[in-house]
Amino acid sequence: MSQTVDRALSILPLLAEGPANLEQVATRLDVHKSTALRLLRTLREHGMVYRQRDQRYRLGARLFALAQQAMETIDIREIAHPHLAALGERCGHTVHLAVREDGEVIYVDKVESRYPVRMYSRIGKPVALTVAACAKVLLADLPDAERRALAERLDYPSYTARSTPNAAAFLAELATVREQGWASDLGGHEESINCVGAPIRGTDGRVVAAVSLSAPNVVVPAEELLRLRPLLLRTAEAVSREYSGRTPVKEDHA
Template sequence: MSQSLSRALDLLDLVSRGVDSLDALATATGVHKTTVMRLLQTLESHGFVSRDAAYRYHVGSAVFVLAQTALDTRDVRRVAAPIIRALGASTGQTVHLATYDDGVVTYIDKVESRQPLRMYSRIGLPAALHATAVGKVLLGGLDDDELRRVASGAVLERFTSRTIGTRDELIAEAHRAAERGWAEDHEEHETFMNCVGAPVFGADGRVAAAVSVSVPNVVLSHEGVLALLPALHEATTKISAELGYTDRAPFIQPPVKKTPNDRRKELHG
């Protein structure tokens, strides 16, 4: 990669992260302001950055067009779009679509919930491998060698007291997700949120993506979120079929926990 191209990409990345002045960009890159200005002018001429009246730089419209075009060309996103929107409408909850590429899980589509309390997640951002349902599901689709390689290099940030803390735990959870056909985030990334995820399979039989449903615990209990698994599995089965998958996806529904009222009914007939 040429030095100019590399510097221009570094500048674009910095602008996307909120570094917006010429001085700050020059300092962050260690490049003279004259060179930074020239590169910014080139990016601006192609619509990748824009400059406001206060001479602050922002991400330009060309970036969003490029990102949207790239996302739209990914068959799984196009195929899944109407199905995850129907799932979001029927549950009223947040639905995510995510894919895996070289150790990174990325949200490629999202349906917002009807709840006022919403998740902090955005299309294009990475998802925590060890603390999200989609992350565990997608890890479960890897072969053992790749899974161990990814797990060994994963940064296992402790988000809550429930977050997975060791590589062995992560590998075991990925295997568990593959065996039962779903994974969960039980207050592991955010203390107020529970989430279930399931795999989408491609025509080649490999996991192509993952879909999840996320619900604040003030809206549904953990057991209530687990009860959404059949609807989630039905949605991922439809997406997989649209992608050409002809086999039967694994799905082991969790046992229903009995409440004290249920036990009393059993005792008294």
């Protein structure tokens, strides 16, 4: 990378900390003011920085527009799949990736269990909002008013004796999910199936997807599945870091 490009790019994280004047930029880059001014002018011409009335510079709107456009073109499945496959290989259970879309939570990727007993879930199928671990992870991150309004308009089917019975119980469970950072479905949808889910977060910290581990009781009891929670959370965090660009693409899937 040329020195000029390197210096220009170094200005952006500086301004991400807050507005800075010409002298501050020059000092941080360890260059003459004329050099810093030339770099700032170039970035300004491309909308990457904006000069305020007080002559300080801040990040420009064009930079945010490009960032948003880039995020919209990122396929969370492509980033997450190697991590999901590694998780499935390590623990042997079914791994799902789910997102919220048009008011539903749907599976967008799945790694099958290595065991003969398989789950009937499929990619593209909506999940049961009031019981599924993935759904709880995604819905728990909604703003308070939106979360409450959603809970009050949902139906609460009694899939099993452990299904969420009503809006009050659902809101209480979502509050717990927000606090602890993970969710579970222990026989709430099917008596014989247990599941634990964890959030995948974007650059702004909001939940963009959920990853889960599921297994039938005949393969592993709920208590043993829950003991895999640290591994699941590390996987979700690894996907989050890569998705948000906080680490290089190469990542330890363990």
